[in-house]
Amino acid sequence: MSGPPSSAPRKPGLALWLPLALFAAFLALVVWGLLRPDNREVASTFIGKPIPAFDLPPASADRPGLTRAQFVGGKPRLLNIFASWCGPCAVEAPQLAQLAAAGAEIDGVAIRDRKDDLARFLAANGNPFARIGQDDLSKVQIGIGSSGVPETFVVDARGVIRYQHIGAIMPDDVPMILGKLKEAGQ
């Protein structure tokens, strides 16, 4: 521009270009964001990490409680976060039964639940669980990076999280979950 640098500005310009540079970086980022393939799947940052140490008391009279040690050795297992007060958990019950029938070993963590409510839930929806731990303070839930119920984790024989499924398992998801379990066993 033709502006005469009349009264000799002491700090000539580079700093003045900074806002424009920052804005250009912002533009580049959001253009990339608009063009990226639409993929809303949230990948857990806990994948590849071992499950934390915990020791939960049994939540149900006929199943033992749950500790971290039980995940180490043996074969890959499913860890299902659920609760009797959760509607979608009842929706996914048939799929869990299907998974159990297909040979998956499933452990449950009951979140903020009560024994009699839980017994009623299991009586109504079936009990595919080998063990059920009672998590009254959502400690385990938070510890493995689950933000809601239901969620299902594939945990391999070394106790490492291999996959996190957020929300109810729908009938279409069953083969995929079985695949993840098989993958975890290799």
Place this chain on the structure above:
Amino acid sequence: MIAELGLAILWMAAALAVLQLVAGALALRPQGAGMVGVVRPVAVAQGVLVALSFAALITLFVTTDLSVKLVAENSHSAKPLIFKIAGTWGNHEGSMLLWVTIMSLAGGFVALVERRLPEKTLIATLAAQAFVSLGFYAFLLLASNPFARLPQPAPEGAGLNPLLQDIGLAFHPPTLYVGYVGLSIAFSFAVGALITRDVGPAFARAMRPWVLGAWIFLTVGITAGSYWAYYTLGWGGWWFWDPVENASLMPWLAATALLHSVSVLAARNALRAWTVMLGVIAFSMSMVGTFLVRSGILTSVHAFAVDPARGSFILALLAIYIGGALLLFALRAGTVTEGARFAFVSREAALVFNNVMLCGILGIVLVGTLYPLLTEAFGVKVSVGPPYFNPVSAIFAFPMLVVMAVGPLLRWKDDRGGRVAPVLAVPALLAVAVAGAAFASGVNTLPALGLGLGAGLALASLLPLRGRNLRRTPLPVWGMVVSHLGLAVAAMGMASESAFSIEKLAALTPGETRQVGPYALTLDRIDPVAGPNWTALQATVSARYAGGDAVVLTPQARVFANPPGTRTESALKTRWNGQLYVVLGEEGDDGRWQMRFWWKPFVPLIWLGGLLVGLGGLLALVGRVARDVKRLVAIDKITFRRERQGR
């Protein structure tokens, strides 16, 4: 017919905006004197036309004209009238028309009343305003026509999202919009001043009422939005650092900084380039926020009609306007001379410090909002929430609260710290005592500091009135005191909410009682109830505070038919020392009802404080405008007398 008329008027208004831009550009040339008289009337006419077009859209919504696509998709004949009207801006197209309407009305108003600025700067400002409006006209007319018809009129409308059918929300978006778009005037003033290289006290005084006005609307809008989220979402929280909330907070932070630097420029002719910069940033943040929310680039719980094609359009507008203004800034700001100097301990320095802190908070909110996108660019998906925002913004907010207590007591230009230290000893002691007591009783660090600083600042904010004759204290000083007090009050409310809230989840059968904090709560019964366009289950809960008389609360779980949806209607009981919050959940298989209770000591202070901040702004605005009007009248009298004498 009304739809076609509205659209035609909108096209005419757009044409006037083109004229306003071209005539303005011509008038700025040395030989362009002939065009000078054109710009103001055109700006006024453009404002009037857009307002008519918006009125046409409101009419279509009020009469529920189902042959109009927008009405059919967003309204319903059985909706209460107030929500039919609110439906006008409760959707993408209507809200963009509201955006353009406010922008053009503001431009027209500036054209009508502004007399202090040099004519050239004003014309450059109006041309800039028309240029920005044109982008949004193009967006409306080419990509989001609100008046489009359906090939076949719909038999019935699709209705309005149940969450939005709330009286608070009917007026929350337009309030925020006035704030966002009001900042466009500050933006255009800044661009106009850069074009004519005319940045000084006159420019600051012309810009100040606009910044103040927009800032008041933003403050009230954000406060109302926070309260709305608090009582309708039924989560018991009042701020979620959601992208949509951040989108409203960022312009507010920039406008707050601008408001203060404009005062320095008006009073002391300092901080010239910085003020211009903030003028550009404030409206840029409005546009960036709108873009982030509308484009679907960030996922938010406020699911607005998201459309990537529209996102690209707004992005192009952002690139042109913000990029253009920042380029102009880079080229011209070096030639805007620096202005008056000031010492390290002075009121200017305190204001600069707080400006930097505000921009720091703005930066961390922006980075936090964009961070998920940024990490995704490098292949990691994360979400960012309160664990980042709360402590990191506190790093900037706490020093700011301290300087807010000191700054207003300092003199302009140069001062000694020792002069104000004795006065500030009492608030400082209070702050330390409150924070210490809170800390000792097991409150976490951040809330304890918040309580202490809030209490100290509340006291210190009153000190500028010390030794003044209260009746003769100018309104802007009252405004500052009230606003600062409001912020202190809000800070205490926030800290108290996070330190002392009690939450209880319970499954109750009618007749059962639970103790929550000082309240004994009994679930009396559950009844079905019906409203104009919803049905609900309503719990009747008797609440006894410390064994006193029962107060009846009736939280509801509402079911809406058009469109189908549910909404919790929480029940609140406010006392001077806190608020009881009751939410009705679902029925279990065993006939128990899930209920959620919160006792939140002093939580209403958050919104009371927000309103005080806004009230302070209003006092300052009234004071400034009254002074301006008085001066204008005096000038008119002199001109009138001169004319008479000349005759």
